[in-house]
Amino acid sequence: MLERWFDLRAKGTTVGTEILAGVTTFMVMAYIIFVNPAILNFSGIKELQGLGPGFAPTLAATCLVAGAMTMLMGLASNYPFAVASGMGLNAVVAFQLIVGMKLPWSAAMGVIFLEGVIITILVLTGFREAVMDAIPISLKRAIGVGIGLFILFIGLFSGGLVKPGPPGVPVTLGDFNSLSVLVTLIGLFLTVALMALRVKGALLIGILLTTLVAIVVNAASGYTAFTLPGVAVVPSRILAWPDFSTFGRGLDVSVFWRAGAMAAILTIFSIMLADFFDTMGTVIGIAGEAGWLDEKGKLPRLNRILLVDCWRPLSAGSPRPAPPPPTSRAPPASLKGAGAGSPRSSPDSCSSWRCSSPPWPGWSPPRQPRLP
Secondary structure, three states, X not given: OHHHHHOOHHHOOOHHHHHHHHHHHHHHHOHHHHHHHHHHXXXXXXXXXOOOOOHHHHHHHHHHHHHHHHHHHHHHHOOOOOOEEOOOHHHHHHHHHHHHOOOOHHHHHHHHHHHHXXXXXXXXXXXXXXXXXXXXXXXXXXXXXXXXXXXXXXXXXXXXXXXXXXXXXXXEEOOOOOHHXXXXXXXXXXXXXXHHOOOOOHHHHHHHHHHHHHHHHHHHOOOOXXXXXXXXXXXXXXXXXXXXXXXXXXXXXXXXXXXXXXXXXXXXXXXXXXXXXXXXXXXXXXXXXXXXXXXXXXXXXXXXXXXXHHHHHHOXXXXXXXXXXXXXXXXXXXXXXXXXXXXXXXXXXXXXXXXOOXXXXXXXXXXXXXXX
């Protein structure tokens, strides 16, 4: 059934390869399950506790929306893009809308909902696709590079390799004497070594080994190496019923009378603009590496991808997610990925698709088989 529906054989892949790549992509994306609730609930910031929707409900919404939208993306577009909460806009919701504009979290999520409604209208009218087609391919790829660098910086910050500097210094080196940074460096070395040796599933193996090292180091330190709840510890329970208590409460349009009509319009527009170009860079970056773009740099069935993408802000009042790392049907890219495939890591994790970067500006790969 999967072979007939997705035409896997024509794309040079198998069900087994796709399952391994899907598991790897999930592991690459799984940090969002904890980081998104941590950001929206101001974990570690005592004076802001209680302003967010709650850790457990946010975790449930993050997982449910990502799972449902990823399946919908595959079924509707037949492209291997995964969907998860976009890093960056969740911080905007938390620190600009909730802390800066003093909005309750439901009204802040309402801003995301309204932005999703507008984006949906732009997709249905064909305007969003027309704008994407009008932008030069070199600029689209540059946006993708920028998003990749942003994700890299998030990794450096989350791993403790960099931290905010003193007044006047935006960023400085982290504390390289801390155990958390030591675990980061060990994990980075293990993963890079596995990739250099072209071990199949290098990223997945690297993630699993690093997780094991982190749990051991955290236990040996008396659980002081990692401070976020649930990080680097053996879970007390394997299964638990998700908390859906806040679902639907993000359908709140009170931002117009809480912040004023003009401030609300400008806020929605600015978030919509970030959403618009975030998706553009992600989609074009992955599709270009995979060889899915035609001779004019356009992606077939783009409107289906954009339509599923714009439904995400409408789901459960959850902050706008962005498409994650490529799949086994796409070569590695510096962006987020794909539900039925391999991560954006190493050539060995791609299936039969070309896994090399353009050797010079303007070069394009040979045409690959078209997805149906």
